[in-house]
Amino acid sequence: MEKLYSQMTAEELKAEQKALEKRFNDFKSKGLKLDMSRGKPGADQLDLSSQMNDVKDYVSDGVDIRNYGILDGIPSCKKLFADLMGVDSKNVIVGPNASLTLMFDYISQCYTHGAGDTPWCRLPEVKFLCPVPGYDRHFTILEYFGIKMINIAMKEDGPDMDAIEEYIKDDSVKGMFCVPKYSNPQGITYSDAVVKRIAAMKPAAKDFRIIWDNAYCIHDLDKDSDELLNIFDVLPEYGNEDMVIEVCSTSKITFPGSGVSALIASDNNIAAIKKRLNVQTISYDKMNQHRHVEFFGDADGVRAHMKKHAEILKPKFDMVLRHLDNELSGKGIASWFNPKGGYFISLDVMEGCAKRVGELCKEAGVVLTSVGATYPYGKDDKDSNIRIAPSFPPVAELDMAAELLCICVQLACIEKLLG
């Protein structure tokens, strides 16, 4: 049984520190260069899709998809996403190589042309709710458009709905970003109750929009996976179909940067988005859409493919979690979730220590996601959250990186306690 650091004497802490410093220096002398900063698939994961490049034909549903046209995606690819996401093809727009661009463009559209109401750029203030910790690139989009971000605490079953229901009484609160399944970074999946409560919301702003970033919709690590309620099945009960814009992509299914994204929305929203899209492009890359369809065959093909990713990723997550458990549990200095999918492990260390952990890791050659990045404006007021991305390094390297991280967490906390 480990002893709580808070109950240790200064002498005990110093002894602990000395042992940890030795281990830290041993690591440092190895001259490591490891990266746990971003949710990049490993090269072996990318190899899983290499046969996609064998697709040579270019006729889909009788159409030569090499040429101009077909604004919202070839029908076969719309159907693939529709089947995966449990919606009608007519509610799908197949997008560019990244759902990030779909999200940026949608917020941009709301800013310049509104969401059925006054363009947001004409309003004195626009605010968004941001469950925290969250995805830094959501926050960057909002910051770019000068949209004020309000932190919403994450609970174990999703964002704090009481807080949300209070905030949406303000009609300058125009929306919310969510990663409802295997949230980035905590790996939390919103419970059915939370999804229903979200679908039932009655925001003061008629043009309130939820960006439902379902980035990890089928990114399970194991058979024992989380199930997310399909919010589009629930929204109609409350007449709220127009409130949600869902996005997803194959970035972490096939190739990051060379995948295909999709946007799912109500008939009204699809029509409004197509209006802009028709000005912005003639079509996205239909040859790549076709390549994906031919490679997977159907939605079951995609699901089978994801099992191969899980086989590669699961041992990496297990490796990090084992280190966390071995070194940090029972000491009262850190907590984390055991996610069943997604790309991250979220580690909360003793308040005021996360930045120092990042510095120590860097000193010994391990790059973490910038500490603070999981909060709007890069400001984690408690200086506590660290996002761990275990996917990219090979297992042997990850083993070292995770051990080092644990050493750094303990060192930072001891430093803090010793004042």
Next chain:
Amino acid sequence: MEKLYSQMTAEELKAEQKALEKRFNDFKSKGLKLDMSRGKPGADQLDLSSQMNDVKDYVSDGVDIRNYGILDGIPSCKKLFADLMGVDSKNVIVGPNASLTLMFDYISQCYTHGAGDTPWCRLPEVKFLCPVPGYDRHFTILEYFGIKMINIAMKEDGPDMDAIEEYIKDDSVKGMFCVPKYSNPQGITYSDAVVKRIAAMKPAAKDFRIIWDNAYCIHDLDKDSDELLNIFDVLPEYGNEDMVIEVCSTSKITFPGSGVSALIASDNNIAAIKKRLNVQTISYDKMNQHRHVEFFGDADGVRAHMKKHAEILKPKFDMVLRHLDNELSGKGIASWFNPKGGYFISLDVMEGCAKRVGELCKEAGVVLTSVGATYPYGKDDKDSNIRIAPSFPPVAELDMAAELLCICVQLACIEKLLG
């Protein structure tokens, strides 16, 4: 020697009309379905690039380009465009599958964040100069953002510079769209004198921006091609580097919709654009960039490839021009240019007749670009300009379509003259 229609008696015109109507009805009875509406490459042109899909490797300059990252394009692809466009790699951003999106996004950026000055959405009025006839999709972008369009007449060597120099004294005039080589639709290439005069402009608006849409930069039909002065060689003389944003793409070199686009700009503008881009995406499709680089090898490879396109396109242009010449010349009812490149032939018919020509063509099964589309707001006040796109139909079909078009032009003009 043909007789001018304007000098024919009503009786002569009626006799002519009768003969033309017979030919028209013969065509109509064939139940044709021909399309000369858009600048789509033919299937044989697309076949020229089919080997690009054989590219299998995914390492460029030592980097696995399947994964995330490299915001502004892989270095080899930046260099390819830099060499083609006669600029430094550092002034190139490799973009998405269409330069249209780059243009939309840049205007969007100016609208929401400005071009170094007040965001355009905060100004009471923003105006753009539009050489006419021009490209409908430029006009659509401007209309989408509520930017007021001012027509500038095209002369044989480029837009009317006297008019432009007058308009830019107004600081609400913020920019201009140009297709400087083989302009859409006339096929006019701006003379050196015009390019220099543009480069030397001193607009009242400090944030004046020219979108230099070099869509047909290497799209010659023949050895005897036009040469466009590289405006980036001239701009520094006048301290005007920041005034021009150039775009181009491989849409009509490899695959429309599955090509690669590029944006060329000054250091300042590249920095400003990257700032947005970094929020909008992690990278564009680097696997497609790499495919293009491997397929072409270098800029000379691209130029050699364009000769193959010319071999296919030249006979089509010649076919249309032959019909125009045979049927319309010497009658005083139509004029046109003989372009040395690009994708279009621009036909100006007797005032007040273009729409009627479009109707007659449609009646007999030939679709033309919507008459009026070559002008802002779709309004050709003279109802005179028709854009002919000869690239897509096979030669045999084009033969019929062009003949029919000539018949319709004559019929419409006779109708008009007979009142």
